[in-house]
Each structure stands twice: as structure tokens, then as C-alpha cells.
Amino acid sequence: MPESNNVRPSGGRHSKEDVAATALLILDQFGLPDLTMRRLASALDVQPGALYWHYPNKQALIAELADRILAPAVLFTDESQGWEGRTQAAAARLRDALLAYRDGAEVVTSTLAIGLGATDLIELFAASIRNGGFDPRTARRASTALVHLVLGHVGQEQQRLQYDGLGVVVDGARPEDARRETEQDDSFAFGVALLIRGLTALEADLTSADRFVWDR
Amino acid sequence: MPESNNVRPSGGRHSKEDVAATALLILDQFGLPDLTMRRLASALDVQPGALYWHYPNKQALIAELADRILAPAVLFTDESQGWEGRTQAAAARLRDALLAYRDGAEVVTSTLAIGLGATDLIELFAASIRNGGFDPRTARRASTALVHLVLGHVGQEQQRLQYDGLGVVVDGARPEDARRETEQDDSFAFGVALLIRGLTALEADLTSADRFVWDR
DNA sequence: ACCTGAACACCGTTCAAGT
DNA sequence: ACCTGAACACCGTTCAAGT
Numbered sequence: 001m002p003e004s005n006n007v008r009p010s011g012g013r014h015s016k017e018d019v020a021a022t023a024l025l026i027l028d029q030f031g032l033p034d035l036t037m038r039r040l041a042s043a044l045d046v047q048p049g050a051l052y053w054h055y056p057n058k059q060a061l062i063a064e065l066a067d068r069i070l071a072p073a074v075l076f077t078d079e080s081q082g083w084e085g086r087t088q089a090a091a092a093r094l095r096d097a098l099l100a101y102r103d104g105a106e107v108v109t110s111t112l113a114i115g116l117g118a119t120d121l122i123e124l125f126a127a128s129i130r131n132g133g134f135d136p137r138t139a140r141r142a143s144t145a146l147v148h149l150v151l152g153h154v155g156q157e158q159q160r161l162q163y164d165g166l167g168v169v170v171d172g173a174r175p176e177d178a179r180r181e182t183e184q185d186d187s188f189a190f191g192v193a194l195l196i197r198g199l200t201a202l203e204a205d206l207t208s209a210d211r212f213v214w215d216r
Numbered sequence: 217m218p219e220s221n222n223v224r225p226s227g228g229r230h231s232k233e234d235v236a237a238t239a240l241l242i243l244d245q246f247g248l249p250d251l252t253m254r255r256l257a258s259a260l261d262v263q264p265g266a267l268y269w270h271y272p273n274k275q276a277l278i279a280e281l282a283d284r285i286l287a288p289a290v291l292f293t294d295e296s297q298g299w300e301g302r303t304q305a306a307a308a309r310l311r312d313a314l315l316a317y318r319d320g321a322e323v324v325t326s327t328l329a330i331g332l333g334a335t336d337l338i339e340l341f342a343a344s345i346r347n348g349g350f351d352p353r354t355a356r357r358a359s360t361a362l363v364h365l366v367l368g369h370v371g372q373e374q375q376r377l378q379y380d381g382l383g384v385v386v387d388g389a390r391p392e393d394a395r396r397e398t399e400q401d402d403s404f405a406f407g408v409a410l411l412i413r414g415l416t417a418l419e420a421d422l423t424s425a426d427r428f429v430w431d432r
Numbered sequence: 433a434c435c436t437g438a439a440c441a442c443c444g445t446t447c448a449a450g451t
Numbered sequence: 452a453c454c455t456g457a458a459c460a461c462c463g464t465t466c467a468a469g470t
Contacts, residue, residue, distance in 0.1 A: 013453055037444060049446075050454050058444065106329065113322065113375055138406075144372075145365055145407035152364025159329055190354075191361035197421075198414030205413075229434055253463060265465075266435050274463065 008045045019044065019054045020064050024101065027065060031162070032103040037061075059114055066111040069104050073097035074120050083132030084196050090124050091150055091192045098154040102161075105154040112151070121147050134199065142199055149195065153188050160184075224261045235260065235270045236280050240317065243281060247378070248319040253277075275330055282327040285320050289313035290336050299348030300412050306340050307366055307408045314370040318377075321370040328367070337363050350415065358415055365411065369404050376400075 007022060008014070022043050027035050037058055041048040055061040073093040080086045098104040112118050125143035130136060164177070223238060224230070238259050243251050253274055257264040271277040289309045296302045314320040328334050341359035346352060380393065 015453095036442090038442085046453095047455055047457095048444080049456085052445070052447095053453055109325075109371075113371060115375055115379065141403050141406045142410060144369075144403065145410060148368025148407075149361055149364050152368055153360075155325075155329060156360075159331055163331065187357050187360065190357045191364075194358060194361060194411050194414035194418070196414070197417045198410035198412070201413045201417035202410065231434095252461090254461085262434095263436055263438095264463080265437085268464070268466095269434060 007043070014044055014046065014050075014054070016054045016064075019051060020061070020068060023061060024065055024068060027107070028102045030102075032106050059111075059116075062107060063111045063114075063116045066108045066117055069101050069107060070094075070097055070117070070121065072100070074124055083128050084200065086128035086131065087125060087146070087196055088189075088192055090128055091146060091188075094121075094124065094147075094150050095154055095188060098150070099157070103158060105151050105158055109151050109155060118147075129199070132199070133203070138199075138202075142195065146192065146195055149191050150188075153191060157184050157188075223259070230260055230262065230266075230270070232270045232280075235267060236277070236284065239277060240281055240284060243323070244318045246318075248322050275327075275332075278323060279327045279330075279332045282324045282333055285317050285323060286310075286313055286333070286337065288316070290340055299344050300416065302344035302347065303341060303362070303412055304405075304408055306344055307362060307404075310337075310340065310363075310366050311370055311404060314366070315373070319374060321367050321374055325367050325371060334363075345415070348415070349419070354415075354418075358411065362408065362411055365407050366404075369407060373400050373404075 007018070009018065019040070023035060023040050026040060026043060037051055038048045041051055044050075051061075055064070073090075073096070076093055078086060078089050078093075080089045098108065101107070108117075108121075112121070122140060122143045125146045126136070126139045129139040129142055134142070160180070223234070225234065235256070239251060239256050242256060242259060253267055254264045257267055260266075267277075271280070289306075289312070292309055294302065294305050294309075296305045314324065317323070324333075324337075328337070338356060338359045341362045342352070342355045345355040345358050350358070376396070
């Protein structure tokens with residue numbers, strides 16, 4: 001009997017949509033290393049080569065997954081109080097979106113590492129920072145820093161989740177887990193707050209006419 | 217004729233040292249994706265299986281490379297003026313160390329992503345920050361943020377170097393290159409400065425008795 | 433102590449040909 | 452428009468056996 005937890009539509013043929021959705025399922029259940037073209041093909045009950053009709057290569061598929069993972073963070077617009085609040089909220093939204101899928105940060109980082117989809121991500125922060133009265137160049141630089149901060153932090157966070165997953169939880173929560181989670185939350189918020197605080201301080205520096213404090 | 221740009225010692229046998237050094241050579245010349253166990257073995261004029269006598273697996277080898285790449289940044293101690301200067305200098309040193317090898321940032325990031333060698337890197341910054349009078353917890357958090365910032369930035373930088381490598385430079389420098397380089401330098405220094413400025417601002421906040429500006 | 437030979441269990445990608 | 456069949460050119464890792 002052919003092993004098939006497959007999800008083949010009644011028509012018998014797949015769309016780009018099917019492929020991406022199934023890939024996201026495998027990613028979330030088994031992690032990025034187990035998301036292979038061959039495994040994806042067999043989940044779709046299809047030969048490996050068939051995937052290359054939908055996507056030119058694996059990187060393009062991963063980029064599509066990155067887009068879908070980021071969608072909730074990018075689409076959303078909020079009305080928090082002040083540009084600092086909106087920027088912090090955007091960081092939290094990005095973090096939540098990455099945490100929503102197993103290895104989410106690695107998927108996005110690897111897509112960024114081949115030069116795809118960076119603009120949306122940076123604009124996520126740049127808008128709220130410009131809104132604080134900063135020039136576009138400053139906003140772009142600070143946004144880039146924020147993106148690196150969030151991706152790095154969530155990457156580490158998800159790595160620990162993997163470690164913890166190896167331990168067996170019988171029927172209760174281990175008390176260390178909760179403590180570690182809040183420590184992660186605090187550490188994340190602290191890093192983001194540092195950057196934002198640096199920006200406001202920079203603003204103050206500039207308006208007090210000492211224009212080159214941060215410039216080398 | 218067997219293709220062999222090999223570097224086999226006169227004795228006929230290799231050491232961990234040989235293996236790591238040759239791996240670093242391949243990394244620097246051809247990049248991380250081309251650094252395979254089989255390719256490394258053939259450069260050493262050895263069967264692939266032989267490598268597993270020296271290192272238990274590929275991840276361990278990569279971790280060793282990460283250590284060697286980071287060594288110049290970690291060992292060095294300087295006597296810059298003030299903790300801000302020392303922290304900024306540490307960031308510049310880390311960046312230089314990563315830029316010294318092709319895909320250096322990716323090597324270190326991937327090692328960090330499997331939970332190895334993180335402590336040295338964080339301590340690189342934590343020492344100078346504690347030196348500024350911050351408590352260990354704050355220093356650790358700020359250091360972590362700085363590490364993520366630097367790794368993310370250099371990762372992007374090295375990705376662009378790869379792109380540029382695809383274009384053919386005939387016999388002169390293209391004017392855009394220099395402009396882009398200084399833009400990268402500035403952007404890097406700006407991100408680091410933002411974080412440090414955030415720390416000093418935080419310090420000021422605390423000493424002026426308003427203790428919860430950054431705490432949610 | 434260090435390596436060979438040979439295998440195991442996989443990968444991503446291509447492409448003529450089918451429906 | 453979407454897929455099969457079959458191949459190409461690889462991977463990392465293991466392990467008995469050799470020197």
C-alpha cells in the first residue's frame with residue numbers, strides 16, 4: 001500500500017496555492033530541515049518533478065512561505081499612541097507572526113539572505129519611524145536594525161523551543177518554562193526599547209544643535 | 217589523472233588542524249554552499265568517511281570554523297576611551313572578523329542557531345557594557361541585541377558582495393561600489409550607535425528617578 | 433592513530449513524453 | 452495546464468576492515 005497522508009483535490013490537479021499551503025503544513029509540523037521537495041511531493045501525492053511546474057526552484061517556494069508567514073504582520077495597521085508605541089507594536093506583531101510557524105524566523109532570514117522580500121519588512125517599521133519626524137534615511141537604517149534584532153531574537157527563541165521539544169512533558173507544565181518565556185519576552189522588549197530610546201535621544205541631540213553625536 | 221589540488225602532508229596523515237584549515241580555505245574561495253564533506257575530503261586527498269574520525273559531524277566542523285573566524289575579534293582587548301568607545305570598537309572588530317571570510321556571518325549564525333559558541337560572542341560586548349556601570353542582566357540583554365544587529369548587518373553585506381561578484385569587473389573599480397561601501401559602513405555604525413545611545417539614555421532615565429520608561 | 437571501500441538513505445533539478 | 456517516469460549529479464553518515 002502506498003503511504004499517503006496526501007491531500008489531492010477531487011479534480012486530481014494542484015495549484016500554486018495547494019503546494020504552498022501543504023508546504024506550510026509540513027514546515028509547521030516537522031520543521032525546515034524536513035521540508036524537502038520530495039517529501040512535499042509525496043504529501044501532495046505527486047512526483048517530485050511536478051513541483052517545478054508550480055515553482056522554478058525550492059528557494060522560490062521558501063520565499064512564498066516567507067511572504068505568507070509575514071502577511072499578518074505586514075497587512076495589519078494599528079492606531080497606538082505615538083510613533084514609539086506604533087514601532088514597538090510593529091515589532092511585537094512581527095515577532096508574533098514569526099512565532100506562529102515552526103522555524104518561521106529561519107524561513108524569513110534565509111529568504112532575506114538571498115535578497116528577496118526585504119522591502120516590505122523594512123517598510124513595516126520605516127513608516128512609523130518617519131511618522132516620528134525622522135528623515136527617510138534615518139528611518140530606513142533604524143528599521144533595518146530593528147528587523148535584524150527581531151529576526152535574531154526570534155531565531156534564538158525558536159531554537160530553544162526545539163531543544164525543549166526534545167524533553168518529554170508528561171502531563172503538566174514545567175515551572176522553568178514559564179519563567180524562561182517571560183525572560184524571553186522581557187529581553188525582546190528590552191532590545192526593541194533600546195533602539196527606540198536611542199532614536200528619541202538622537203532626536204533630542206539634534207534639536208539641541210549638537211549634530212554629530214552619533215556620527216562616528 | 218585524479219584531480220587533486222590536495223594538501224596532503226608528507227607523513228600521509230591529517231590532523232584536526234589540517235582539516236579545519238583546508239575547510240576554511242574552501243569556504244573562503246567558494247562559499248558555504250560549496251563546502252561539502254565530499255569536496256573537503258577530496259581537497260585533502262582522502263575518502264569522505266575519513267573526516268568523521270576528526271569531527272563527529274558537519275555541524276561540529278562548522279562550529280570549529282566559526283570559532284576560528286571569531287578568534288581575532290574575541291581575543292583582542294583594547295583601551296579605547298570610555299565604555300561606549302570600547303563597545304563600538306568591539307562591534308567593529310566583530311564585523312571585521314566576519315568580513316574576513318566569505319560567508320563568515322552565515323557560518324557564525326548557523327552555529328548560533330544550533331546552540332553553540334554563543335557565550336563568547338555575548339561576553340565580547342557584555343564586559344565593556346558592564347564596565348559602563350550597567351548590571352549584568354542589562355549588559356547581557358544589550359549584548360545579545362548587539363550580536364543580532366552585527367550578524368544581521370554583515371549577513372546582508374556579504375549577500376550583496378555575492379551579487380556584485382556575479383558582475384564582471386574588467387580592470388577598474390565601478391564608482392557605485394565605493395558609494396555603497398561607505399553607505400554600508402555608515403548604516404552599520406548608525407545601528408550600533410543607536411543601541412549604545414539607547415543605553416546611555418536609559419542610564420540617564422534611571423538616575424533621574426523615572427525608573428520605568430523602558431519597562432513596558 | 434588514521435584511513436579505505438563500500439554501502440545506505442537520501443537530496444534538488446531536468447526533461448521528454450503523456451493526458 | 453498539470454503531471455509521470457526516469458534519470459543526472461550530487462549529498463551526509465556509518466562501519467567493518469586495513470595499516
